[in-house]
Amino acid sequence: MADEKKQNLENKSLLSQPLLEREKNSLPNFFLSVKLKYVKLGYHYLVSNAMYLTLMPVLCMIFAHISTFTADDLWNQLKLNLVTVVLSSTSIVFTGTVYFMSRPRKVYLVDFSCYKPGPAHITSRELFMQLSAASEIFTEQSLAFQKKILEKSGFGEMTYAPKSLMQVPPNQSMAESWRESEMVMFGAIDDLLAKTGVKPRDIGILVVNSSLFNPTPSLSARIVNHYKLRGNILSYNLGGMGCSAGLISVDLAKDLLQVHPNSYALVVSTENITRNWYFGNDRSMLVTNCLFRMGAAAVLLSNRIFDRRRSKYQLMRTVRTHKGADDKSFNCVLQREDPDTQRVGVSLSKDLMVIAGEALKTNITTLGPLVLPVSEQLLFFVTLVAKKVFKMKIKPYIP
Template sequence: MADEKKQNLENKPVLSPPLPERKKNTLPNFLLSVQLKYVKLGYHYLVSNAMYLMLMPALCVIFAHLSTFTVDELWNQLKFNFVTPSKKSLLGGFSCYKPGPAHKASRELFMQLSAASEVFTEQSLAFQKKILEKSGYGEMTYAPKGLMRVPPDQSMAESWRESEMVMFGTIDDLLAKTRVKPRDIGILVVNSSLFNPTPSLSARVVNHYKLRGNILSYNLGGMGCSAGFISIDLAKDLLQVHPNSYALVVSTENITRNWYFGNDRSMLVTNCLFRMGAAAVLLSNRTFDRRRSKYQLIRTVRTHKGADDKSFNCVLQREDLDTQRVGVSLSKDLMAIAGEALETNITTLGPLVLPVSEQLLFFVTLVAKKIFKMKLKPYIPDFKLAFEHFCIHAGGRGVLDELEKNLELTEWHMEPSRMTLYRFGNTSSSSLWYELAYSEAKGRIKKGDRIWQIGFGSGFKCNSAVWRAIRAIDPAKEKNPWMDEIDDFPVRVPRVAPLVY
C-alpha cells in the first residue's frame, strides 16, 4: 500500500505557480526610468566635481610651464608666491562727508541759478528741467558755494576751497572714529578725476596733516567714477610689500571747476547729475587690527575697455563746437557700453565667487555662444547666491535700472543705491561708500556677509570689489551721514522712462 502511494506521487505532474502577466510597454518604461536615473546621477556628479574637471586643463598648462623652469627658478617662484604669505587688507573704517544745510541745492534752486547765469538758452533750461525730473534725485543734494553765487565763481581759489572742505572734513571724521594718528599712516592715495592742481591734492593732505616724510603718496586723476576702486586696489598691492602699515584712501570730485556753461545737451547732463561729496577709507595689514576692523577685502576685479574707440569716447572731456567751453560729454551709447564692460567683469569675477552649479550654467552658455556660435542670450548668474549686499555706483537712474534688470536684483538689494542717488546724487567715486553706510545705518550688515561694490568710469572701465564683514555692524554705535535721518528712508521714487537726448 505504501509503495502504491509513493508510485502515485511520483507519477503525479508537478504544477508550477502561474506566471504574472506582463504589462504592455513595461520594457520601454523601465529603460526610460533607468536613463533618467543615470542622467540625474551624471548631472549631480558633474556639478559636484565641475571645479576639478575645469581645473584639469589649467593643471596641464601649469605642469607644462613648470617643466621649462630650472630648479633655482622654480624655488624662487615658490618662495615669493607660496612661501611668503599674502597679507590681508582690513578695512578699519570709512567716512563719508555730509555738507552743511547752506549747501543744499533743491531742484528749484538749481533751475533758478541756471536761469540767473544768463548763459543757457530756453531749450537748454527746459532740457535740464526734464533731466532733473527723471533723475531720481530728491530736494536735498549738495552743491559748492562757488556755483550758488550769481554770477558763479569758478576760480582756482574757490575750487581749492571745495576740495579742502570735503577732503579734510571726511578725513577728520575717519581719524576720530578709528583713533589712528596721522603720523601712523604710511600710504596715501587720493583720487579726483577732473581737478588736478599743482601741488596735487595728495600733497595738500600731507601738508595739512603733517604726515611723515617717507609716506608713499599717490594722486590719481582722469580715471572717472570708478577711480575709488583703483585707489583701493593700489593700496591693497602696496600693503602686500609694506608690513605693519596703514593706507588712507580719499575719493572725491570737484564740481566748482568743472561746471559746464554751454548749450551742448550731451554735456549738460553732467551738470544735472554730479553733486558734492567725498569718502575716506582706512586700510590696514596689521594682524592685531582685525578685532576692531569692519571688513576684509577679499578681491578686486578690474575691467578696461579702452582699446575700443567707442568705449574710449563715451565719456569725454572736451570743448563744445559753438563756444569752445569745456565740459564732459556723455555718449548715447553709454548704457550699452556699460553693459558690455559689466559682462566682461562678471565673466572674471563669477568663477571666483559663484557656487559650482551657477558656474556650470554660465560656462556652458559661454561656450555655446563663443565656440559654437549659437544665438543665445548671455546667461546672467544669480549673484544673490554669492552676495548678501550690492553697492552699485549711483551714476544715474538709467544705470541702476539697467543693472537691476540684468542682475535680476530685488528692490531691497537696490535700495542703498537708489536712496544714495535720491539723497546725495552722483558723488562720483565716493558714492559706493554712501551706499555701504546706508546698509550699516539700517542694521543690515551681519557677521560673514559679503558685499559686492560695482563702479563704472570713463575710459571705459568697470571695477569690482568684494568685502566680507568681520563682525556685525551695530547702527547704534555708528556715526555716518544717514544716522540722523535713516528712519525717513526708503522713500518712494516714481519710475519714469529715461530721457532721450
C-alpha cells in the same frame, strides 16, 4: 428674492470651483519646487565638500591601521628611520615657513566716512533752476533740458552744491576750487580718524583720486601738508580716470599693502565741481551739471592682523576691465570745448550706457569663476557643453 439668493449662491460656487481646482493643482507644484530646492542644496553641499567627503574614509583607514601599533613598535620604527624623520620634519618646517612668508597679506577695511556738507550748501531743484536762469547764459531750450534731466535723474530737494556756484555771477576761481576740495576731503578724513582712533603719522600709504581738478601742489600733497604725515609716506594722486577712479585707488592701495607689512592705507575719492561747472548750451555737456554734486569719501585699509576684529570688511578680490582700446569706449566721456562758445565741459556720449553694460558683462564674466562655488561652475560648464557640443536645445544655465 429667494430665487435671487439661490442664483447668487450658485454663481459663487461656480466662481470658487476653478479657484479650488487651481489651489489643488498648485500644491503638487509647490511640493515639487521644495523638493528641487533641497535637491539643489544637497548637490551644492556634496560638490563643495567632495574633497573632505572623499578623504574621510581614507583618514579613518589610516588611523585604524596606526591604532594597531604599540608604543614600542612606533619607537622602533622611528629609530630605524631617524634620517628620514629628520629630513621630513625639516622639509615640512621649511615649506610651511615659505608658504606663510609668501602668501598674500589680508587687506581689511577698518572703516570709511562720507562727507556731508552743512545746511548752507543745500540746493533744491527749484533753486538750481533759478540760479541757472539768473546766469543769463543758458537758452530756454537748455533750461528746459536741464529741468527734464533733474526730474529723471532722481535728485531730491536736499542735494549739496558749493557756495561759489550758488551766487550770481558764479565764482569759478582757483581759490574757490581749493576751498571746496579742502572742505570735503578734510571733513571726510577728520571723521574717519575720529572713528578709528588712528593717528595721522600711522598712515603709510595715501591714494587720492580726482578726475578733473588736478592742481599743483597735488591734492595728495595738500593732505600730507595739512595732517603733517610722515616723510616716508607713499603718496599717489590719480587724475583723469573718471568714475572708476575710486575702485582703481582701492586696487592700488591693496597692491601696495601686499609689499608693505604692518601698514595703514588712506584712500580719498572726490571730485571738484566749482572749477568744472559747464556754462554753455551743448546738451551732451549739460548732463554733467545735473548729475554731479559736491562730496568726498575716505577709506582706511589695513593689513595689520590686529585690525581683523574691528574691521567692517575684508577685501577678497578686485577685478578690473579696461575698454580703452575701443574708440567708442575711449570717447564716451570726453572733456572738450564746445564749438560755439569754446567753454570747456565734459561730454557724455549717447552710447555710454551700452558701453558701460558691455564692460560690466566682461567684468562679471571674469569675476564669476573667482567667486562662484564649484557646484555652480560645474552646472554652467555641463549646460554649455550640452548646448554647444551636443547641440541640445536647452536654456543656458545662469548661476
